Amino acid sequence: MNGDCLFCLISQRQAPAEVVFEDDKVMAFKDINPKAPVHLLIIPKKHISSLNDISEKDKELLGHLILIATHLAQEKNLKETGYRLVINTGPHSGQQIFHLHLHLLAGRHFSWPPG
Ligand code: 5GP
Ligand code: ZN
Numbered sequence: 001m002n003g004d005c006l007f008c009l010i011s012q013r014q015a016p017a018e019v020v021f022e023d024d025k026v027m028a029f030k031d032i033n034p035k036a037p038v039h040l041l042i043i044p045k046k047h048i049s050s051l052n053d054i055s056e057k058d059k060e061l062l063g064h065l066i067l068i069a070t071h072l073a074q075e076k077n078l079k080e081t082g083y084r085l086v087i088n089t090g091p092h093s094g095q096q097i098f099h100l101h102l103h104l105l106a107g108r109h110f111s112w113p114p115g
Pocket of ligand 2: 007009099
């Protein structure tokens with residue numbers, strides 16, 4: 001827990017968010033400024049700044065994060081139409097919040113390559 005980190009505060013329910021899923025390791029909530037009809041953020045409760053800081057011991061946690069994203073996609077009937085999972089990392093990606101998070105985006109067509 002990093003008291004200066006917004007997503008740590010959200011994960012501890014010390015800052016507000018529209019939480020859609022939570023277990024002992026991860027939390028999923030709606031993005032405050034959605035870029036698509038469905039835009040969820042899935043975070044580990046453990047503070048990890050970015051993919052640049054993961055290590056061998058985080059393997060299971062990261063797998064769990066993706067698994068939960070697919071469960072949420074299933075729950076929202078997105079499996080047929082599809083969805084995009086994004087992890088921005090560092091300045092060129094536009095990462096704004098330095099607590100690792102997986103974006104689950106869906107509900108419209110996404111261009112490729114991304115802008
Ligand atoms: P990044 O650019 O770091 O990959 O994504 C950060 C995301 O967090 C952005 O999509 C932004 O809209 C979202 N965000 C920023 N502040 C808040 C907040 O206070 N609450 C929620 N729910 N989302 C936030
Ligand atoms: Zn944090």
